[in-house]
Amino acid sequence: MAGTNSERQLIAEGPAIILVHPQLGENIGMVARAMANFGLAELRLVNPRDGWPSEKAISAASKADHVIAATKVFSSLEAAVADLNFVYATTARDRYGYKEVRSPVVAAETLRTRFRAGEATGILFGRERTGLTNEEIALADELVTFPVNPAFASLNLAQAVLLMSYEWMKTGMGSLEETAFSALPQRPAQKDELQGLFDHVEEALDARGYFRPAAKKPKLIENLRSALTRPSFTGSEIQVLRGIISCLDRFTRDAPRGTPSPNRTRNRRPKAARDDE
Amino acid sequence: MAGTNSERQLIAEGPAIILVHPQLGENIGMVARAMANFGLAELRLVNPRDGWPSEKAISAASKADHVIAATKVFSSLEAAVADLNFVYATTARDRYGYKEVRSPVVAAETLRTRFRAGEATGILFGRERTGLTNEEIALADELVTFPVNPAFASLNLAQAVLLMSYEWMKTGMGSLEETAFSALPQRPAQKDELQGLFDHVEEALDARGYFRPAAKKPKLIENLRSALTRPSFTGSEIQVLRGIISCLDRFTRDAPRGTPSPNRTRNRRPKAARDDE
Numbered sequence: 001m002a003g004t005n006s007e008r009q010l011i012a013e014g015p016a017i018i019l020v021h022p023q024l025g026e027n028i029g030m031v032a033r034a035m036a037n038f039g040l041a042e043l044r045l046v047n048p049r050d051g052w053p054s055e056k057a058i059s060a061a062s063k064a065d066h067v068i069a070a071t072k073v074f075s076s077l078e079a080a081v082a083d084l085n086f087v088y089a090t091t092a093r094d095r096y097g098y099k100e101v102r103s104p105v106v107a108a109e110t111l112r113t114r115f116r117a118g119e120a121t122g123i124l125f126g127r128e129r130t131g132l133t134n135e136e137i138a139l140a141d142e143l144v145t146f147p148v149n150p151a152f153a154s155l156n157l158a159q160a161v162l163l164m165s166y167e168w169m170k171t172g173m174g175s176l177e178e179t180a181f182s183a184l185p186q187r188p189a190q191k192d193e194l195q196g197l198f199d200h201v202e203e204a205l206d207a208r209g210y211f212r213p214a215a216k217k218p219k220l221i222e223n224l225r226s227a228l229t230r231p232s233f234t235g236s237e238i239q240v241l242r243g244i245i246s247c248l249d250r251f252t253r254d255a256p257r258g259t260p261s262p263n264r265t266r267n268r269r270p271k272a273a274r275d276d277e
Numbered sequence: 278m279a280g281t282n283s284e285r286q287l288i289a290e291g292p293a294i295i296l297v298h299p300q301l302g303e304n305i306g307m308v309a310r311a312m313a314n315f316g317l318a319e320l321r322l323v324n325p326r327d328g329w330p331s332e333k334a335i336s337a338a339s340k341a342d343h344v345i346a347a348t349k350v351f352s353s354l355e356a357a358v359a360d361l362n363f364v365y366a367t368t369a370r371d372r373y374g375y376k377e378v379r380s381p382v383v384a385a386e387t388l389r390t391r392f393r394a395g396e397a398t399g400i401l402f403g404r405e406r407t408g409l410t411n412e413e414i415a416l417a418d419e420l421v422t423f424p425v426n427p428a429f430a431s432l433n434l435a436q437a438v439l440l441m442s443y444e445w446m447k448t449g450m451g452s453l454e455e456t457a458f459s460a461l462p463q464r465p466a467q468k469d470e471l472q473g474l475f476d477h478v479e480e481a482l483d484a485r486g487y488f489r490p491a492a493k494k495p496k497l498i499e500n501l502r503s504a505l506t507r508p509s510f511t512g513s514e515i516q517v518l519r520g521i522i523s524c525l526d527r528f529t530r531d532a533p534r535g536t537p538s539p540n541r542t543r544n545r546r547p548k549a550a551r552d553d554e
Binding site: 034062155176 | 311424463
């Protein structure tokens with residue numbers, strides 16, 4: 001899925017990702033990579049079990065070097081959130097508590113709104129196996145939980161960070177429909193092009209006795225036109241179709257291209273058909 | 278982030294995930310796990326490089342056994358999509374082609390609509406390093422691309438599957454605000470409870486000469502009431518606050534609890550304060 005364009009400006013802003021007692025360096029690296037993909041850059045670690053810096057983290061970060069280099073380590077969660085205005089805690093379990101629980105979409109919208117208002121925000125992620133303790137949860141303003149299959153909920157740390165980072169990125173776009181690139185614009189066919197196609201097909205078929213018995217011809221033509229109208233062909237698609245018909249009409253099977261069929265006298269292919277070769 | 282509830286019914290429906298020439302078994306396993314988290318269950322492989330079944334895939338799938346067991350292998354992409362009605366191809370690069378390009382949100386909505394209408398659908402994912410070829414792309418109806426940081430676009434295969442699976446799951450929920458669990462409902466405080474708090478605080482402060490000079494008292498009370506009104510306390514929060522005030526009011530610093538301050542005569546704490554101990 002690689003598509004990095006090194007000439008584009010690196011996006012590096014938004015909430016801090018705060019990992020509380022992360023265990024494996026690989027996971028910290030995967031988190032950095034997930035963040036970089038979606039424009040986040042501020043990683044904070046509270047007491048990483050295997051210390052910091054970590055060669056395994058650098059390797060797993062897959063060149064998200066700007067995130068790794070700026071990572072800060074704290075000895076307590078309180079210190080890690082001290083300068084923040086608003087903090088989410090991620091949890092997979094119902095805590096039976098009074099803190100508001102948000103979906104990732106709503107949490108990301110809230111974070112974007114607060115970011116635009118100049119607030120410093122963060123998202124807490126717990127230990128790989130056991131998540132956040134209730135005491136840690138208590139330091140957050142609200143909770144976020146992911147919509148997972150209740151009978152198979154096994155998001156890992158980097159995947160959870162990936163989903164929050166992705167939702168963050170989406171809130172910075174103009175709309176949910178927006179994509180980084182689009183289909184090339186195409187001109188819908190005009191009705192006279194479609195009529196040209198009808199004429200071409202019908203003449204070729206008529207020459208082969210397709211419209212028999214004669215009483216059935218109007219219905220056969222109606223079905224044919226109906227089938228050819230429904231797909232809303234573009235102008236160039238009509239040209240492709242006419243090329244196909246010309247080829248079928250004018251050349252016999254296995255005859256070298258350019259060799260007219262013995263039954264046909266025309267041997268120059270129409271301009272329209274050549275356009276799409 | 279584990280939160281599996283094995284008593285809940287396993288969700289297993291929706292589009293087929295089709296991996297075209299995947300290389301590493303680990304990645305196939307991570308894909309299965311990502312799918313299971315979001316209720317997808319149909320995995321199809323086109324010519325996996327290291328063969329199938331794969332011990333590495335089973336290990337990386339982290340108990341997504343139902344996905345691994347049902348995985349089907351095909352010798353061509355054409356065969357893998359033969360029974361499907363509508364297929365998306367994922368791509369990170371602009372193909373400069375005429376196929377419509379959709380965001381994951383729009384693609385997931387389309388897949389859900391088609392699923393509800395009884396159509397069989399699929400999503401194509403290419404090789405780990407190089408993605409899908411133009412010939413493979415041509416077999417899809419539309420394209421999906423992810424909104425990534427243009428200067429750092431390095432989603433891996435399992436992450437791309439995770440994001441599409443997550444968006445699929447979201448389309449099956451009632452709303453984007455929905456969460457699997459919620460904060461416990463809380464009753465907002467009544468105004469007489471708030472008035473009780475005002476009286477309590479003001480009496481305790483007044484006894485300490487807080488409202489001096491007397492001319493400033495109305496403004497000081499106004500500020501105090503304003504600060505206490507704004508947070509929209511719940512009934513139980515008011516009780517907690519009154520417990521705090523009682524404690525500060527009635528006990529001297531470092532005196533054992535229950536030992537009345539020498540300056541005070543009351544030595545029974547009010548009912549409201551005890552309720553939240």
